[in-house]
Amino acid sequence: MPSLSRQLAEEILFEEARILDARRYDEWFAMLTEDMIYWVPCNGDGIDPNREISLVYDDHARLRDRIDRLASGVAHAQSPPSETCRLISNVQVEQTPDDTTVISSAFLLYELRHSRQRLFAGRYHHRLRFEDGRWKIASKKAVLLNNNEVIDNLTFIV
């Protein structure tokens, strides 16, 4: 397994951000390993997803459903879709004992929908694994600063 420099880690995160902001969800899906988890916790950080509710706790199959629904043309909460622009910073690479590398980062995400702009902030934790000759996302956890507050609509991919 090649080592993951911070520069390379940033390139992967920036590329992911560009794909998500363009809502090219199939392309994003291809960046993920089959055992991946896409997790947006609720009611704070440090919860156990098997004992407490999350905003999103998708495995590969559930995430496929989510993307298919968004592509259906009748997902009303994304009609019109959320335009997003996310900034990623404070990137740190942490080596882990298994075959994955964890990248933690901070993000700001502007969302524009129905002429109203909202701002989300939080931290990403990406776990990357080198697979089939490239780095893939083995899990993504997005901890929103306001995940214990009222959020009207979070149907875009964070």
Next chain:
Amino acid sequence: MAGQLNFNELVQNERVHRKIYTEADVFDAEMEQIFEHTWVFVGHESEVAAVGDYKTITIGTQPAIMTRDEDGRIHILMNRCMHRGSTICQAERGNSNYFRCWYHGWTYTNRGELVGLPYAAGYGTSFDRNKFNLKRAKVGIYRGLVFASLNPEVPEISDHLARTKHYIDLFMDLSPEGEVEARCGTHKYGYDGNWKFQMENGVDGYHPNFVHQSFFEVQGKKLGRKVMKLFSETSAYQCKDLGNGHSILDMAPQRKANRPINNILRGAASKASTDLYLDSLVRRYGEERTSEILGASNVNLAVFPNLLIIGIQFRNVLPVSVNRTDVYLTPTTLKGVPEEINIARLRAHEAFYGSAGGGAPDDVEMFNRCTAGLRVKGAEWLELSRGMEREHPTADGSVAAQITDELPQRAFYRQWRDLMCGSAANIKELRPRSVAVID
């Protein structure tokens, strides 16, 4: 002014006027006539499981605290210092036997008694500190559901819930111990619209095939069958008016005994866990009751004015202002079942509900669109007449109609009108203006 609005005219048998969603005066009147007079859902006993546990809540728009005292009794204290008005409890949840107002140090027990009065001599000898205990609401509990009332004359909670109790029992009996727990977090979302949109929508069997088409299509493709028939004109499902403004989408009649489990778990739990769970239900309740429990396991039940029991969740509709509403979804876990069963329940809930779910945000989108559309003047009415001609009485004393009919909405608005006009059969004394607090 509320006095100039004639609620009998705004809410008719088959239609309601747009002003009930758009006028601040109607909202203010609702907070008094409804939220200060009937029972308001505030939470579940398990949220304050231990002695000293508390949770801050609202009754209408009034802040309060649900506490459990050292004798294990639940109290609902108004979150307002009797000195100069500050809230005395700031946290969402916690554990404390005392609440101190940090403005001037007045301190109360979790039963509401004033026990700390700093520099008390300054109040003189005639000062009666017993008059300064916290205001308290009346507490009504049924199967762990906690309701508050600011009306000292409110009927017993059991009478208020009436025929909903049958369905609440079925919901709780999904646990082989007959108890659920609401300790796995809360989904919080909201919308720019009136609170009644959510109450109408929670028991609306006409909307799913349109609002939730995207969800059903994806599920249908996976299951290899059409799920949209269930909410169509040919469905055998029913809706029922349960009295007192309560109603239900009753999806039991068409269910086979072995099917409902899939609806709860969507096939996510292993066969071993599922069998273990089913066996424990049969041991506790017997075959026949187990079948009934499972058949009713995916209800949409509306308890007037602010509770919906849907899927695995208690849904608390929180009016903020005439055009702003918060909604708290508190999912439940079942006591005494394999962990895998509860995990499957959580995952199934997340798939549809919450701010990022595949269903609920599409409802919210419709509420926002209704708020926008109702700015049109000249089209004054919202039509709720669907199925009026096929309503029929049932053996349990309810009135039923086909699942896509607007019977539940008519039931809600009949109680709404009676309370707003002061003529509700089950709430006799309605004072025109009141700060009706117990003690």
